[in-house]
Amino acid sequence: MKRFGLILMSLMLLFSFALAACSSSEEGGEAGEGTPEAPADGGEEATPETPEGVIELTFASIANTGFGPLIEKYNAENENVQINFQEQSFDDHHNAFATALAAGSGVPDIAFVEIGRLEGFKASQDSFTNLYDFGAKDVTGIYLDWKIAQAENADGSFLFGLPTDIGxxxxxxxxxxxxxxxxxxxxxxxxxxxxxxxxxxxxxxxxxxxxxxxxxxxxxxxxxxxxxxxxxxxxxxxxxxxxxxxxxxxxxxxxxxxxxxxxxxxxxxxxxxxxxxxxxxxxxxxxxxxxxxxxxxxxxxxxxxxxxxxxxxxxxxxNWGGSFLTVPASTEYPQEAYDFIEWLVNEENSYEVFKETGNFPSIPGIYEKPEIQDWxxxxxxxxxxxxxxxxxxxxxxxxxxxxxxxxxxxxxxxxxxxxxxxxxxxxxxxxxxxxxxxxxxx
Amino acid sequence: MSMGNKSENKKPRFKYGSQASKDALSGYLYVSPFFLLFTVFGLFPILFNMYVSLFSWRLFKGEPEFIGFQNYVWLLTDDPTFIKSIVNTFSMWFMATLPQLFLALVIAFVLNQAFVKFKDMFRMAIFMPFVTSLVAVTIIFGNLFSRDYGLINFILGTQGLDWLNDNRWLSHFAITLMVNWRWIGYNTIIYMAGLQTISKELYEAATIDGASKVQQFFYITIPQLRPIILFTLIMSVSGGMQLFVEPLVWAGAGGGADNQVLTMFLYMYNTAFGVQYNIGYGAAIGWVMFIIIILFAILNWIISTKLIKD
Incomplete structure (x- = not known):
């Protein structure tokens, strides 16, 4: 019995060490990711790495989207919101996103989702933010109707994402x-x-x-x-x-x-x-x-x-392929995330992306431009x-x-x-x- | 932690604070990392997998629903794809293992002969395939086996032969070649290590008695290597039953349009992480696979010990 007690004690000791290590590293990790924390009671000044009031949003995406330069521009123009752009290969990104979504941890604030994958996520509506609640109604008009319909739920009351390109x-x-x-x-x-x-x-x-x-x-x-x-x-x-x-x-x-x-x-x-x-x-x-x-x-x-x-x-x-930008429901800053993607896929920026990558835009307004008409x-x-x-x-x-x-x-x-x-x-x-x-x- | 006098008398070496108890404690602390890691990354997933397999559980498809052993019932009574995947797995294992182990043994025997020069070079060369990336190897073999411009069709003069699709057993044979190319060297090295332990005197005595090299191989080498052969056989069972990357890369996650190279492992992966994300059913496949592999390994062990004894 005593031997058992000793084993139990040593195991408990180790577990408590391990747990302490885990929790402290978690805290460290969060601080490192730059999530702004409420200032302490004393009104201490925030550390220089995480200036007070700056919101950092993680944007997980596939590579070669042409968003890189635009994001740099956005980060330079907006001091309060900084986008952390993470690119992976097509399959890696979608698998990682599906895993994160299923596990409920490590979910980005903004995620690039291809239409084929989005369809599978639609049954899990709670995992996403309804962009109609954040002002998407005002901008959907500039996109192709069928493209918006692809990103809606069955009765059209829930919008999963804003369109990037089409096929x-x-x-x-x-x-x-x-x-x-x-x-x-x-x-x-x-x-x-x-x-x-x-x-x-x-x-x-x-x-x-x-x-x-x-x-x-x-x-x-x-x-x-x-x-x-x-x-x-x-x-x-x-x-x-x-x-x-x-x-x-x-x-x-x-x-x-x-x-x-x-x-x-x-x-x-x-x-x-x-x-x-x-x-x-x-x-x-x-x-x-x-x-x-x-x-x-x-x-x-x-x-x-x-x-x-x-x-x-x-x-x-x-149509074959094409993608959307979604805001998973777990984000703390849905409004900021939405404002960013609305900006990123607006007519002017979609036009820039098209000129850089040739990805066909979802906005018919662009089709009149010489780059498409004379292409x-x-x-x-x-x-x-x-x-x-x-x-x-x-x-x-x-x-x-x-x-x-x-x-x-x-x-x-x-x-x-x-x-x-x-x-x-x-x-x-x-x-x-x-x-x-x-x-x-x- | 105080201890009574009685127990102190019975087991004085575990007196709290004594050197003996400190030794015991440090012993447990030394071995505990393994058990902790095993609990977190081994035991818990195994038990949780059991729990998951009792649900109708599809990711992104609402709440899991408890259905008891229904997944197992479906799997064993109403799933021709699973039966097909079992047949495929065993077919490919059978086609691969026997030539693989036999060739490895022969190569090891030859390389161990005194007349062979540059032994180290040959040893390294034969082991080289094992350090290559599985995916890269499969992509290259896929190109070699390709229908219209494949090197193998060109050499054999069989233009237009579709190794993947024309015949189920032919596609198994192609996978077998990919597996063996990689694993023969591995087994050869193990056998060569085993050959070092066989006493030279046995061969010398046999040579004096007039036994040929072939006779020496069958009457000295094989019986002497019995434990090593058993080891490689069991390794090949566990490896062959888990065949995964070659069919995935060559034929896609579904194992071909006719599921002709779908293995058990690939079926589990495709069910749990394919378009369906049906992790409940996938977990059940995992458990059934586990039981199949254990039964097969035991059967193998019984047969091969008997065979080699006789």
Whole structure:
């Protein structure tokens, strides 16, 4: 018994040391982060590192947003609010943010969130600040309606974030392959030729026959495109699953399968090395490309410069990607954080960011500027890419994705890839996807 | 802390303040860092994982709901993906381990021969792959195995063969190659250390009796190395059952469109930290995995001790 007592005593002693160490380091950490603390009773002067009244806000973001110089400017102009800008790679940032949000500690005051990730956070509305409570109603008018709708909850009463950039989509095509197939290469003529997806498949068959090359990079990309054009998808605004009653989804599925099975897919995985080699060498004829894809193509497929051209997508426009700036609910200074992001993505600054990075802005007012109207690209055979993407952006229709969008969409896309790459039976793959979705949503 | 006379007589060495009690206290203090760290970073997460697995718990999806053992019931009775991941894991372990250990043993035996020159260089060269970054290795192997421009297809003359997608077992074989490239050297070094302990006289006697090198390998080296082989086997079970990075980097978090290279570990990761953030179900997968690995390790131990004895 006494031995036990000794063990217990030593353990307790150690624990108390450890606890003391933890708590003191926590205090030290907070002070180091510059959180202003209430002055002590005696009215002591604050330490020079944390001047009294200065609010420091942490802004966690992905890299290459073009915000750096603007934040420096803001910090210089505002003595009372200082922004601590932290950049990480895309995945690292989003994983770290999700972890912090789930754990409820280390959450930044302002967070950059991509649309795909934001959808998953929407069910956890309490974790975010409703920007409508801090004056966002006055500024949402300058942004595209559908972009604001993406950041709202189902009934539009809660705004999760203010928009940064968008990914309006157009159809890039290889002029050399079209020429070889005896097709027109001028964007207007191509638009006139490919007016809907049936026409697209028809043209694809001609291309395959004449050149032996597939029309698109993969059936999966086409499924993304088809579903991206729908205005009602897998869920209603009440998060009710309407997948099986929504005939348009099955139609998109069947059309993707047709592309897979008639040899119109190059069977290349997005972001794979072969994918960019394919863009470079011209192993497929068209690519459904959002505005930001231009940077990717010029970087990863430089030899194809002048061989691509770009036209509007058939049927409707679509959006792939784009992001928002959110203010998590745990911040102590929601008003200051909101004021900062309102400033950061206002028309003037969005214009600066666009000029620096080429990230397509969410503000239609900017589309009239010469930088967009006269923006041509040598890579795309001198096409007026600015005009084309601005027009595409204005045509996009809002759609309610639902918090489980990614679960459903991934299962369907797996089914299509399974048919496209592994030669599975389309009906069996569809049924398997339905089972998977039911299992994963239970 | 006062002590009664009675106990003082019984155990005088623990008298408070005595040298013996100080020694005992310092002993416990010396070992306590491990136990403290283990409690905080080992024991607590294990128990908390058990607790989490009893809930329908998805991050960012409202409050967790207690559902008892429902996650386990679903996992074992109504989840073909999990069954598939178990089959994949065992298939890849089986394909990888036997050639890996056998080749390592042969290489170690050859490198241990007196006629081999530059032994140190070979030893270092064979161990080199082990110090490389797993992710980098997988990316490079992914390129080598690529369908249209891959070096392996070029050398074998199998243009257009899709190693990842054409056939489930073929994709397992490709992963196996990545694993073995890295682990053969590791096992070789362990076997070489083991070979040093075998008495030279046994080989000399065998040579005088006219036994060939191959006979020496099978009748002296393998039986003498039994404990070392057992060690590497158990290590390979725990490593192979936790196969994760290679399929993740090569085929994505879902283990391919058909889940063809989805392993148990990858399935757990993708469930808990993929788009669903279903940590309740993920925790249950973790526990079932734990039980599977323990059972398999025991089975392995029984079989291999029997086999090697005979």
């Amino acid at each position: 309006p989509m157009a159809m890039a095509y290889r002029t050399d392959i079209f020429e070889e197939a005896g097709l027109p290469t001028d964007p207007n003529e191509v638009s006139a030729l490919i007016t809907d997806w049936d026409k697209y498949i028809e043209v694809g068959k001609t291309v395959l026959e004449k050149t032996g090359k597939p029309m698109s990079d993969s059936a999966g990309t086409m499924f993304d495109t088809f579903t991206g054009q729908l205005t009602e998808l897998y869920f209603t605004a009440d998060d009710e699953l309407i997948l099986e009653s929504n005939a348009a989804v099955k139609e998109a599925y069947d059309r993707s399968i047709e592309i897979a099975q008639s040899g119109l897919s190059a069977k290349l995985g997005q972001w794979s090395g072969e994918w960019s080699t394919g863009m470079n060498e011209g192993t497929f004829a068209t690519l459904m490309a959002p505005a930001w894809m231009m940077n990717y193509m010029t970087g990863s497929a430089p030899d194809a410069s002048g061989k691509w051209n770009i036209a509007q997508m058939p049927v409707a426009s679509g 041509t690209s040598e890579y795309f055979s001198g096409a007026y890419v600015g005009k084309i993407y601005a027009e595409a952006a204005l045509r996009i229709q809002p759609v309610w994705l639902g918090t489980d969008y990614a679960t459903v969409h991934n299962a369907l896309k797996d089914a299509i890839n399974n048919v496209d790459l592994n030669g599975a039976d389309p009906e069996a793959a569809w049924n398997e996807a339905m089972d998977t979705i039911k299992r994963e949503l239970r």
